[in-house]
Amino acid sequence: MSLRELGITMDMVGPCAxxxxxxxxxxxxxxxxxxxxxxxxxxxxxxxxxxxDGIGVEIGARWLSESAEINNIIPATEVIxxxxxxVMINAMDKIRGKKRLVLWIGSRNQVHKLQQEIxxxxxxxxxxxxxxxxxxxADKEHWLGAVDHVIHGGASKDQLFMIHRGFKPGGxxxxxxxxxxxxxxxxxxxxxxxxxxxxxxxxxxxxxMRIINQIxxxxxxxxxxxxxxxxEIHPTPEDAATDKGQQFSWNLxxxxxxxxxxxxxxxxRLPILV
Ligand code: PEP
Ligand code: MN
Numbered sequence: 001m002s003l004r005e006l007g008i009t010m011d012m013v014g015p016c017a018x019x020x021x022x023x024x025x026x027x028x029x030x031x032x033x034x035x036x037x038x039x040x041x042x043x044x045x046x047x048x049x050x051x052x053d054g055i056g057v058e059i060g061a062r063w064l065s066e067s068a069e070i071n072n073i074i075p076a077t078e079v080i081x082x083x084x085x086x087v088m089i090n091a092m093d094k095i096r097g098k099k100r101l102v103l104w105i106g107s108r109n110q111v112h113k114l115q116q117e118i119x120x121x122x123x124x125x126x127x128x129x130x131x132x133x134x135x136x137x138a139d140k141e142h143w144l145g146a147v148d149h150v151i152h153g154g155a156s157k158d159q160l161f162m163i164h165r166g167f168k169p170g171g172x173x174x175x176x177x178x179x180x181x182x183x184x185x186x187x188x189x190x191x192x193x194x195x196x197x198x199x200x201x202x203x204x205x206x207x208x209m210r211i212i213n214q215i216x217x218x219x220x221x222x223x224x225x226x227x228x229x230x231x232e233i234h235p236t237p238e239d240a241a242t243d244k245g246q247q248f249s250w251n252l253x254x255x256x257x258x259x260x261x262x263x264x265x266x267x268x269r270l271p272i273l274v
Contacts (some may be wrong), residue, residue, distance in 0.1 A: 017055070038228075065092050164197065
């Protein structure tokens, strides 16, 4: 059963990157306390130029599965290839609690062989969902093509969902400019649930809040349909290894983001699951 079939709100909150065991466990606990079920954090960070690129899938998979077990949450993370997906699935397979995992294919990952490998790794593993982020450039065919590649590799369509994170170059103050019209076309043409990622669209906390409000307004008017929001929240954003400027602290979430996210969720009429 997919997240959608289970009626699970597809909000995904948590830090950009998994940086330490403590940070991962704390993120899981803080998210759960506020009613979120899916907790994001990347163990591999594709970078524009060489620099710290994540803790790596072997260590990261241990931290994420530990948080899943302790906090009873669903971990979500980016995978680059079939090996990454297998390591994540194997780590989760060992936990005693309920097994459920969200993987996503990032914007920079447009190699069809890797997309197919990921499809093959999740084939028949019905407790894994796979999100497909839009490519860096506004190319609808490549975004939809990734769906076909993952299915060609062996994934079932039920396991898939889309993530709109905006396109390069940015513009209008955004790091990656959203294209709501294309988002809707892709959602309709693929028949897959759509998650919006205002963090990577906005690039700054101020802009993230504005985009969430914009989605809320558009959804109320029936102009877009989004099943969840992916939002970066870090225990201490000032120390974050990546994407400092767009991550909220949990305090800032409570003060500035909670109302907007709850209002969005209400417009969507899905329950907050605990
Ligand atoms: C991320 O989700 O942290 C990320 C790097 O996203 P994207 O692939 O959209 O740049
Ligand atoms: Mn990020």
